Amino acid sequence: MRFPGAPERRASDGTAPNRRAPARRAPARRADLVGLRARAFAHAVRRAPGRYLVGASLMGLVAWGTALLVDRGVRWVDAYPLIGTIADAALQRSVEAFVTVLVLAVAFSVLTTAITTLYTAADLPLLLAWPLPAERVFRLKVFETYLASAALPALLTLPVLVGLGTARGAPWSYYPQATLAVLALYALPVTAGSLLALLLMRLAPAGRVKEVATAASVLLAAGLVVGLRALRPEQLAELTPEEFEAFLAGFASLNLGASPATWAGDAIWNGLSGAVSPALPLLAVAAWGSLVALGRVAAWAYQVGWVRSLDGSSRPHDPRPRPAAWWERPLARWGGGGAVVVKDLRLLMRDPTQWSQLLVLVALAGVYLVSTASLEVEGQRFRDALGTLNVAFLGFLLAGVGVRLAFPVVSLEGEGLWFLRTGPIGATAVLGAKFAYAMPPLLLLGLGLGFAQAMLLDVSVNLASASIVAGGLAAIAVTGLGVGLGAAYPRYDATQAAEVPVSPGGLLYMTLALLYAAGLTLLLAYPAWTTLVDPALPVWSTPAGQVTGALAVAWTAAFAGGALAFGRWRFVHYESGRD
Amino acid sequence: MIEVDGLVKRYGAQLAVAGVDLRVRPGEVVALLGPNGAGKSTTIRAITGLLRPTAGRVLVCGHDVVRAPLAAKARLGYVPDRPYLYPKLTARELLRFIGRLRGVEDGDRRADAWLEAFALAPVANELIETYSHGMRQKLTFAAALLAEPAALVVDEPMVGLDPRAARQVRDLMRGHADRGHTVLLTTHAMDVAEALADRVVVMHRGRVAAQGAMAELRASAGTGEDDLEAIFLRLTEEATEGPPPWGPSAVDGAGPSGGRVRPDGRERGG
Numbered sequence: 001m002r003f004p005g006a007p008e009r010r011a012s013d014g015t016a017p018n019r020r021a022p023a024r025r026a027p028a029r030r031a032d033l034v035g036l037r038a039r040a041f042a043h044a045v046r047r048a049p050g051r052y053l054v055g056a057s058l059m060g061l062v063a064w065g066t067a068l069l070v071d072r073g074v075r076w077v078d079a080y081p082l083i084g085t086i087a088d089a090a091l092q093r094s095v096e097a098f099v100t101v102l103v104l105a106v107a108f109s110v111l112t113t114a115i116t117t118l119y120t121a122a123d124l125p126l127l128l129a130w131p132l133p134a135e136r137v138f139r140l141k142v143f144e145t146y147l148a149s150a151a152l153p154a155l156l157t158l159p160v161l162v163g164l165g166t167a168r169g170a171p172w173s174y175y176p177q178a179t180l181a182v183l184a185l186y187a188l189p190v191t192a193g194s195l196l197a198l199l200l201m202r203l204a205p206a207g208r209v210k211e212v213a214t215a216a217s218v219l220l221a222a223g224l225v226v227g228l229r230a231l232r233p234e235q236l237a238e239l240t241p242e243e244f245e246a247f248l249a250g251f252a253s254l255n256l257g258a259s260p261a262t263w264a265g266d267a268i269w270n271g272l273s274g275a276v277s278p279a280l281p282l283l284a285v286a287a288w289g290s291l292v293a294l295g296r297v298a299a300w301a302y303q304v305g306w307v308r309s310l311d312g313s314s315r316p317h318d319p320r321p322r323p324a325a326w327w328e329r330p331l332a333r334w335g336g337g338g339a340v341v342v343k344d345l346r347l348l349m350r351d352p353t354q355w356s357q358l359l360v361l362v363a364l365a366g367v368y369l370v371s372t373a374s375l376e377v378e379g380q381r382f383r384d385a386l387g388t389l390n391v392a393f394l395g396f397l398l399a400g401v402g403v404r405l406a407f408p409v410v411s412l413e414g415e416g417l418w419f420l421r422t423g424p425i426g427a428t429a430v431l432g433a434k435f436a437y438a439m440p441p442l443l444l445l446g447l448g449l450g451f452a453q454a455m456l457l458d459v460s461v462n463l464a465s466a467s468i469v470a471g472g473l474a475a476i477a478v479t480g481l482g483v484g485l486g487a488a489y490p491r492y493d494a495t496q497a498a499e500v501p502v503s504p505g506g507l508l509y510m511t512l513a514l515l516y517a518a519g520l521t522l523l524l525a526y527p528a529w530t531t532l533v534d535p536a537l538p539v540w541s542t543p544a545g546q547v548t549g550a551l552a553v554a555w556t557a558a559f560a561g562g563a564l565a566f567g568r569w570r571f572v573h574y575e576s577g578r579d
Numbered sequence: 580m581i582e583v584d585g586l587v588k589r590y591g592a593q594l595a596v597a598g599v600d601l602r603v604r605p606g607e608v609v610a611l612l613g614p615n616g617a618g619k620s621t622t623i624r625a626i627t628g629l630l631r632p633t634a635g636r637v638l639v640c641g642h643d644v645v646r647a648p649l650a651a652k653a654r655l656g657y658v659p660d661r662p663y664l665y666p667k668l669t670a671r672e673l674l675r676f677i678g679r680l681r682g683v684e685d686g687d688r689r690a691d692a693w694l695e696a697f698a699l700a701p702v703a704n705e706l707i708e709t710y711s712h713g714m715r716q717k718l719t720f721a722a723a724l725l726a727e728p729a730a731l732v733v734d735e736p737m738v739g740l741d742p743r744a745a746r747q748v749r750d751l752m753r754g755h756a757d758r759g760h761t762v763l764l765t766t767h768a769m770d771v772a773e774a775l776a777d778r779v780v781v782m783h784r785g786r787v788a789a790q791g792a793m794a795e796l797r798a799s800a801g802t803g804e805d806d807l808e809a810i811f812l813r814l815t816e817e818a819t820e821g822p823p824p825w826g827p828s829a830v831d832g833a834g835p836s837g838g839r840v841r842p843d844g845r846e847r848g849g
Contacts, residue, residue: 317702320704321703324687342679343665350706422657423681573631575630
């Protein structure tokens with residue numbers, strides 16, 4: 001056997017072998033990194049086509065529903081006499097506001113995603129060891145960051161724009177224009193986040209780079225939340241019909257200034273009538289230019305920052321034996337399940353990508369409470385009506401929080417899953433431990449918000465109890481759905497919690513969680529309706545009230561228990577290391 | 580005791596393990612050898628419960644890994660070839676986690692003893708993410724042995740270990756077997772297998788190509804003087820190129836004299 005490149009042996013008679021002209025070196029081809037990723041994805045689809053088919057079908061269904069809803073909504077607005085004359089401008093502002101919110105949502109998560117993708121991805125040691133310029137590896141990673149943080153908002157935006165186009169009978173040229181505008185628009189926060197990640201990794205103290213970067217990301221996110229809150233949208237509720245009409249007119253003529261979101265809105269709006277707005281090439285050039293500029297910065301900062309991110313702390317070792325912490329001991333009595341909870345809590349406290357989720361949660365809860373407190377409603381009946389809406393909203397809010405807090409907990413085992421798979425701990429105990437780990441923050445949030453909104457709105461006793469019950473039940477259901485479906489559709493290769501729900505399983509969770517919240521709202525309509533008719537009427541002591549309560553508990557148990565049983569079954573049959 | 584009976588594992592259309600029979604008795608170290616893709620890791624993963632067999636069964640100390648997984652896994656220690664240890668835990672916290680998971684009494688004291696034994700005590704309070712590959716490998720051994728398992732399964736034990744640690748791990752596996760436990764290891768290091776194993780099982784293309792003590796393997800390969808590497812190359816080469824000298828059914832367990840080789844390595848009939 002002769003290896004490629006090994007010298008040829010001399011012939012047995014001692015003569016040198018026929019020496020052909022040395023092979024000409026083929027012109028160096030650019031390694032197609034994106035092509036490699038695409039091929040890997042195609043292989044993954046071929047390996048589990050059913051899974052991707054279900055995911056694509058679900059996504060298609062959601063997209064179709066969204067487009068239909070927007071189409072009907074736009075037609076309704078166009079036909080509405082009060083705002084018919086200013087419908088066009090109001091809709092344009094609405095589109096701008098919608099994409100602005102989604103751009104902020106991308107900005108909300110992009111820094112954490114950028115740091116994970118650019119600096120802690122498992123393939124980086126291999127890619128940076130190849131004879132490739134670091135700048136090209138960086139470009140690939142920025143593309144991955146774009147997919148991880150902007151793909152979902154883009155997929156949400158496109159059906160909205162399709163609905164708008166069909167309602168307004170837009171020409172075919174509108175659709176590629178709108179798509180280009182959206183893709184270019186979302187590239188801007190991604191480049192900004194990547195640039196910030198580059199600078200942080202270059203400048204933050206070695207050994208604490210990821211923590212500093214995550215803290216900056218959390219501060220940025222909290223700043224955005226506070227900024228949005230500062231707009232005080234509740235002022236709209238205080239307007240008289242005349243003032244509201246004046247507001248709409250003002251809103252329609254509002255000039256948000258030269259911002260990328262208004263450029264995108266302008267490009268989309270002109271596209272509806274078949275025209276090409278100068279804002280579209282401007283937006284595309286801005287996106288492209290920022291990417292090129294980012295590449296230039298990366299050539300200077302990327303590889304050095306990556307090396308710094310690998311540096312550890314240099315503090316002296318303390319070898320003294322440390323006993324278990326006081327809070328571990330009660331959990332340790334639970335055996336294997338308790339051990340998993342203790343381990344998960346320790347990892348939560350030390351992993352910035354995990355604890356930062358809790359800070360964002362606290363910020364959201366704070367904004368929610370402040371918003372509720374600022375609502376000034378006269379009359380018990382109106383307060384109860386608003387309280388009823390809030391009960392409905394609570395379920396939806398918890399469903400959204402659960403996708404970040406409960407759904408990823410099984411996947412976060414990652415490659416450490418082998419400890420659980422080869423250890424004497426059953427699937428029931430593992431899922432029980434994950435449920436016990438994820439539920440306290442959600443239960444605290446559900447009960448806390450349920451109680452706080454009842455107090456802040458000063459609703460009737462019946463509705464206050466319904467609000468607290470709704471918060472508690474929704475927390476249990478959302479935790480069960482998240483842990484169960486997260487175990488059924490795990491992503492053990494995800495590098496952080498935020499990545500895990502970006503999957504068909506995450507979509508299924510959101511669909512079922514919203515279905516649960518809608519069902520719970522319908523069930524709790526009975527006490528709400530009774531309260532609205534007469535706040536003094538008893539609810540929970542009547543047979544109808546008790547049946548309602550039992551149905552709400554059964555509805556919760558069906559969703560939580562069903563998802564956990566399905567997740568347990570899938571977890572038992574999951575095979576590690578199928579390579 | 581580890582018993583593998585007629586283990587078959589398919590990945591879709593691909594047959595990874597095609598009917599493997601294997602016994603590892605108490606007090607015995609068995610080395611599972613084979614070229615890349617022979618089915619060793621799949622066999623190991625089926626024994627540890629990471630994969631479910633398509634057919635056949637695996638018993639650990641008499642407990643079926645699929646039907647009674649908790650009882651089987653309670654008696655099993657495992658060192659994977661690429662051990663992942665939670666990087667944000669310290670070594671002491673990881674061993675405490677394992678001790679609780681496995682219900683080890685006096686787990687902290689035993690963890691300290693293992694940390695001392697592997698010279699990890701000075702860094703026991705440091706995060707595992709700061710450890711070298713060799714330190715992680717030693718910690719994985721400590722985690723596997725913490726509960727003194729009746730059956731120890733080790734996938735590529737020497738990867739990343741310095742000579743002193745490698746020697747320590749060899750002695751440790753031998754000592755574990757000498758205390759009446761079972762040790763099954765896979766390795767590509769022939770010297771390790773030769774020095775440590777009471778019996779060697781050679782797998783090729785998902786089947787057991789040969790098994791037995793070194794003398795039996797030499798006899799089966801027809802090369803009385805060869806070392807294990809030469810025997811291994813000869814066995815796997817023959818299995819690749821065509822039927823081995825003792826008959827076409829050898830890959831199914833036929834012995835050198837034409838009789839069936841029993842799962843324990845001894846020949847049956849003649």
